[in-house]
Amino acid sequence: MRNEHNIKVGAQGNLRPRINIKDTIVVSAQQMRDIEGRIFARGMPVPALMEKAAGLCFKQIQILYPKPKVSHVGIIVGPGHNGGDALVVARELHLAGYQVKVYRPITKLKELTASHAQYVASLGIPFGEEIDILSECELIIDGLFGFGLTLSLDGKIAEAVDRLNNWGKAVVSIDLPSGIHTDTGEVLGTAVKATHTLCLGLWKQAFFQEQGVEYIGKALKLDFGIPEADIKAIIPENNLIQQITPQLAKQFLPLPRPQVTHKYQQGSLLLICGSRRYPGAAILNALGARASGVGMLSVAVPESLRHLLISQLPEALIIGCPETPSGAIASLPLSDAELAKFDTIGSGSGLTVEAQPIIERIINLSCPLILDADALNIVAKLAANKMPNIWQSRAGITIMTPHLGEFKRLFPDINHPEKERIRAVQQAAQNSNSMVLLKGAKTVIAHPNNSVWVVPESTSALARGGSGDVLTGLLSGLIAQQKGNLQNTFNTVALAAYWHAQAGIKAAKERTELGVDAFTLSSYLSLVWGNN
Numbered sequence: 001m002r003n004e005h006n007i008k009v010g011a012q013g014n015l016r017p018r019i020n021i022k023d024t025i026v027v028s029a030q031q032m033r034d035i036e037g038r039i040f041a042r043g044m045p046v047p048a049l050m051e052k053a054a055g056l057c058f059k060q061i062q063i064l065y066p067k068p069k070v071s072h073v074g075i076i077v078g079p080g081h082n083g084g085d086a087l088v089v090a091r092e093l094h095l096a097g098y099q100v101k102v103y104r105p106i107t108k109l110k111e112l113t114a115s116h117a118q119y120v121a122s123l124g125i126p127f128g129e130e131i132d133i134l135s136e137c138e139l140i141i142d143g144l145f146g147f148g149l150t151l152s153l154d155g156k157i158a159e160a161v162d163r164l165n166n167w168g169k170a171v172v173s174i175d176l177p178s179g180i181h182t183d184t185g186e187v188l189g190t191a192v193k194a195t196h197t198l199c200l201g202l203w204k205q206a207f208f209q210e211q212g213v214e215y216i217g218k219a220l221k222l223d224f225g226i227p228e229a230d231i232k233a234i235i236p237e238n239n240l241i242q243q244i245t246p247q248l249a250k251q252f253l254p255l256p257r258p259q260v261t262h263k264y265q266q267g268s269l270l271l272i273c274g275s276r277r278y279p280g281a282a283i284l285n286a287l288g289a290r291a292s293g294v295g296m297l298s299v300a301v302p303e304s305l306r307h308l309l310i311s312q313l314p315e316a317l318i319i320g321c322p323e324t325p326s327g328a329i330a331s332l333p334l335s336d337a338e339l340a341k342f343d344t345i346g347s348g349s350g351l352t353v354e355a356q357p358i359i360e361r362i363i364n365l366s367c368p369l370i371l372d373a374d375a376l377n378i379v380a381k382l383a384a385n386k387m388p389n390i391w392q393s394r395a396g397i398t399i400m401t402p403h404l405g406e407f408k409r410l411f412p413d414i415n416h417p418e419k420e421r422i423r424a425v426q427q428a429a430q431n432s433n434s435m436v437l438l439k440g441a442k443t444v445i446a447h448p449n450n451s452v453w454v455v456p457e458s459t460s461a462l463a464r465g466g467s468g469d470v471l472t473g474l475l476s477g478l479i480a481q482q483k484g485n486l487q488n489t490f491n492t493v494a495l496a497a498y499w500h501a502q503a504g505i506k507a508a509k510e511r512t513e514l515g516v517d518a519f520t521l522s523s524y525l526s527l528v529w530g531n532n
């Protein structure tokens with residue numbers, strides 16, 4: 001079909017907006033350098049690209065801090081091209097009538113940066129080598145280091161950054177807060193605490209790592225026109241790290257439904273959850289699945305919870321299971337043929353590790369399996385002792401949704417998952433031949449082929465018991481509804497994480513971060529897509 005309005009026909013025949021990869025892709029410092037290198041090699045002048053990027057920074061700063069709300073602006077200039085950007089911004093702000101001063105702690109500058117410094121000084125803008133020159137400024141522009149930062153900040157520069165942070169002024173960082181590692185988000189010695197960070201061209205990994213979150217402030221990406229072909233030439237298609245955007249999430253919803261259909265065609269899901277000790281986890285798990293719109297929801301719980309579940313979810317088929325003396329599920333009262341009829345099975349919420357035989361049984365089925373909480377603890381135990389090949393023996397796809405503690409138990413050989421979350425989750429997905437979703441302020445999801453989804457925003461309101469049970473239920477219900485290939489399954493995992501985070505954000509907006517208990521969260525899930 002001709003693509004005349006930037007619209008393409010999706011797999012299900014519905015019209016979908018075309019998403020440009022440059023809005024979703026997340027790059028490392030090396031990839032950014034390589035992409036930039038290709039552009040320069042084909043003749044784009046380096047100063048021209050700097051003018052484009054820094055010109056956009058200037059415009060954005062003017063929007064954020066218009067005159068006369070702000071009139072005194074301090075510019076921090078580093079030795080590289082991040083400093084060059086800052087000098088272009090200094091020049092433009094000066095020409096627009098702002099009072100500008102420059103703090104330049106390192107006098108040896110790259111050639112292009114030095115040339116800008118010479119011109120900016122010729123305009124009469126004062127330069128100083130001590131941070132105090134900026135002490136009277138209302139706004140600071142941080143152009144100390146960008147993705148070229150390699151060493152830790154120390155000595156006089158580190159002292160200046162700490163002093164700046166103590167001032168508590170508004171700070172706009174260009175590309176990255178200086179001192180933040182471009183790939184891991186790690187603070188190298190110390191780092192600038194920005195109010196806003198203007199990410200240039202393509203999202204850098206640091207924006208999706210937890211370590212840098214406190215320093216980045218509000219993140220905005222400025223698009224200075226990187227050709228898609230240059231991105232594709234550097235980054236292989238199956239090795240993409242992408243952020244899930246609202247447009248993509250909408251594309252991945254199991255909508256529109258066909259007009260003629262029935263409940264079993266809209267996904268049949270079995271949740272295996274709960275124990276006498278954790279009955280609420282089973283309810284939350286099932287409420288999450290309910291919100292997914294899944295056609296047929298069956299919930300296997302210990303017999304003693306059956307009536308409780310019926311009272312909460314009248315539409316679901318509740319299967320009472322024989323239980324252990326302490327009230328965990330002892331066995332599933334379903335034949336293999338009956339189990340094979342489910343499109344998807346989700347398990348783990350409130351199960352307790354006593355339910356090990358259940359996990360050992362379902363691991364042999366060929367449908368997609370979603371494992372969380374105690375299911376992950378059981379799998380960790382099985383992988384360590386009884387079934388070292390537990391991952392490889394599965395016929396269907398496995399999706400695991402650990403938080404950091406569960407992740408460490410599952411993958412004890414993967415170093416520093418708390419520091420390098422993206423790399424750690426990629427490694428986990430490869431080692432386990434599973435899709436792995438690491439929950440947190442910056443949720444990361446990896447496919448065994450190395451592709452990654454990152455979820456750009458969330459809320460600390462979700463740091464609360466039970467919200468993970470809601471996520472697993474929602475995810476399981478969505479996976480049951482999609483009958484596509486592995487890529488569609490992977491996209492659906494990203495959709496679930498995005499949807500869950502958005503429900504939390506919406507609920508927190510209306511009720512504060514304190515008002516989003518897991519039950520409330522589950523009721524906000526169905527409000528996320530309304531009126532859009």
Ligand SMILES: NC(=O)C1=CN([C@@H]2O[C@H](COP(=O)(O)OP(=O)(O)OC[C@H]3O[C@@H](n4cnc5c(N)ncnc54)[C@H](O)[C@@H]3O)[C@@H](O)[C@H]2O)[C@@H](O)CC1
Pocket residue numbers: 032036049050053078079080081082083084085110144145146147148149150151152153154174175176200201
């Ligand atoms: N990606 C792109 O396509 C564009 C990038 N531009 C800018 O260029 C920046 C990258 O420029 P550079 O590669 O010059 O790198 P930076 O400006 O980030 O800084 C690198 C310089 O700092 C020195 N350095 C590194 N760590 C140090 C430390 N701890 N103490 C003292 N010196 C240290 C290095 O030796 C080098 O000279 C980007 O962040 C962005 O601001 C824009 O100008 C134009 C477009």
Ligand SMILES: [K+]
Pocket residue numbers: 082142143144145146173174175176177178
């Ligand atoms: K910077």
